Amino acid sequence: MDVSSSLSIFSKFIVAGEVFIHFLGDDIHRNFVSHLSSSLLQAGVKPSLIAVEMLSEKFMPSITRFQIGIVVFTKAYIESSRCVEDLLRIIECHENHGLIVMPVFYDIDPSDLLDLKMDSSSYVLYPMKGELKKNSSPEQRSAKRKVKTTVKWTQMKGERLNYPIILYTSAGSRALNRVANLPTWDESKHRNDAELVEEIVKSVLSKLECALPVTKFPVELETQAKNVIGLFENQPKDFCTIGIWGMGGSGKTTLAKAIYNKIPFTFGDKSFIQDIRKVCQTDGRRGLVQLQEQLLSDVLKYVKIEKGEMEKTTIENSLSGRKLFIVLDDVNEIDQLKNLCGNGKWFRAGSVIIITTRQLDLLYQQKVDYVYEMDELDENDSVELFSWHAFRKATPRTELNNLARSAVAYCGGLPLALEVLGSYLSKRSENEWRSVLSKLEIIPNTQIQNILRISFDGLCSEMEKDIFLDVCCFFIGKERDYVTEILNGCGLRADIGIKVLIERGLVKIEKNNKLGMHHLLRDMGREIVRQTSTMQPGKRSRLWFLKDVRHVLTKNTGTEAILGLSLNTDWRL
Template sequence: MGGTGKTTISKAIYNEIGSEFEGRSFLLNIREFWESHTNQVSLQQQVLCDVYKTATFKIRDIESGKNILKERLSQSRVLLVLDDVNALDQLMALFGSRKWFGPGSRIIITTRDKNLLELCGVDEVYTVEGMDESESLELFSWHAFKQPSPTKAFAAHSADVIAYSGRLPLALQVLGCYLSKCEITEWQKVLEKLRCIPHDEVHKKLKVSFDGLKDVTEKQIFLDIACFFIGVDRYDVIQILNGCGFFADSGMKVLEERSLVTVDSRNKLRMHDLLRDMGRQIIFEESPFDPENRSRLWRHEEVFDILSKDKGTGAVKGLTLEFPIQNTVCLNTKAFKKMNKLRLLQLSRVQLNGDFKYLSGDLRWLYLHGLKFPSSYAPAEFQQRSLVVL
């Protein structure tokens, strides 16, 4: 399952032994990237760029990328970490066989599917064991009290949090960060909530920390990141969400302090997939059977159905739709006419036809990839004074 520490352990190993290799690369959250992006060759490019410290590699498609990886990596002693793999085609694209790598290379794979490891013939399988009570207490205490054990006044409450959290590292981290600045009365409220949640319902346990965000704008920032901004530059996201009136400088700091959002070495926003799924479940529950009445839309089939049938509503505040490189779909701008509260819009390889005046005047972020503006529509109708990023 997720949240048990597989990525954390692999990062620690990577940092510990990485300098012993001629080149190294850590591909984070492969499952998430594979499901949400059509440009999978960029992962192959990242491996080469990381290993050889250059951005000059250009790969046309997955198959040619396999040949390039095999040709180049076989000449070097490489450390490669493939994090959160969930499909064989991902492994075949990034780690075809041992022959791809030079002598002495090491490949570490993290996955929730043990069968995948057996299919690619790994040498060893390490199963992450659950933490015992003392380990759980120490992890929680470091986040809640900045020391390895709880203060005397909170000892009993800390033990209860550990018991009800299922000793899941991610939950202990998130709850510890949330409770670190809370009075004893707030601890008691959190414990009451945790007591009512079954052990296997991890999302609900994590939602306790989301519910504890005091400011509504902090919640909006979290939900926008969960749906649209994972992997996007932190500075750019702050600029966009400041434009939405969310005071994102301070809000982002709160989310980072509570471990709801992290920032990687490239200044890109990251979020554990369990936290991402928890946020997206909140959006789903706004209108389980009518997606057009949800505030954020990211599922490809639902978004295309809504736009192609002009089913948009004023409830929609953010939307993304992406098609593969080989496909370009035409839609009419009238599909956005009823979405008068739309703040965030990302379209990739979608050709828009019609009058651009139908796009919401509330737009703050407009990302159009692979779209050519019709010269007869773009100028006058597209004067979006409120846009922060185009």
């Protein structure tokens, strides 16, 4: 396929691709960009060609759909007000949505960008012409000094001014500064265009190959990933295992994906095995064989375990001596670890295994080197994450600010809850917001509860489930020894049972040895009890709500199903 025919493929606006090329559609359209786009297509990647003068207005609102943006800087590009306006949006997407930006300098030195950033006062924009020129005359310099450098582009549009405006506003200067700090490709440092294009294509392929979909709004994710990577990056000669532990919906898998994406392809062989618990529960031994095959396929590129038999020796022999980076996601049984990675002695020094799980005891059994516990987001980060999902910006809308903060308080810093509730409330009226939040006080959100309930359903015995439900309904904020004594007196082995709940992230020990619990877990447990008889409280196993207790006692509607109830001595029957 020749260059002209390959260009015709991209003449239509392609939204569904993974890569776009942003450039000024004149001086290099028929050579370098066409060469680059043809090479990407031959490598199996469909880029969207975005010529600033032709398609950028239609294209810019949709760039969050892409993983990689290649920005081709030329002399004409940096002298175009429209190009710099688009660049501001690209950098914003890079910072807020994780877009990978790849600056390519063609027929221009990267230092020219720094010169513009450092000496922006010597460049001015003529609004009526859209041109960028040196500011030379005293009259122009005088007029320029009257204009603040914080003017936004949206404020410039449509204005008819008789004097030039500075192009590089504070936002523009910051965008240029961000570009200058990114890894760049410089045409002058390559023998020819073919060599430059080959390097760019290889880099794109490596990024697409390892990039896992994470989240559109990575609030606090960068800090968390940096903290975990810091546990192993300075130990290149040691084999390292790290457990990421936390309750359902706390962001364990999201964090593991973000870490995985940051590991360069030069590290060694990589594999991300996702949803291990779900696969094994659905398909049993056959599912575990599929996971083994995926691991070997990721490392060896292709392998088949004959006759569906789990051969741990096949894994060991195939992976022995290799430097690997492996993520085992949502593990809930020690047997899964034994069949996928053994004790890690198979692997070469410098290998890293990350395990995400809700079960702390499992990590102790595996004797991991580090346990990274997922904490709830603080109030500021919670508001930001919720706002991105509800309003598509970092802060709440003014008229909904109080309701938004009530919703955030309900979520208790749990990322899953912030995402689900924020998305559900997006574009709804104020009255609908009030109705939803009022309902949540009585009946929890089903989508959130289904994720949290996985931990409850995973408890090994009915006794452990009974202890959890008792704590949910009666003993939050009570001293651990006091609760243990009462439950032991009821025939429950609370000494070991409470310990199991702590290791599963369902209960935590707070100040003064008192039992605590995330309130969404509390609501989940209470909803399990309520669902046994939604209309007749007297048929439920536990009663804690004042109205229900009063109804049962005054109407004499209790049954043998009731195991316990909470009496408040401050009210009369």
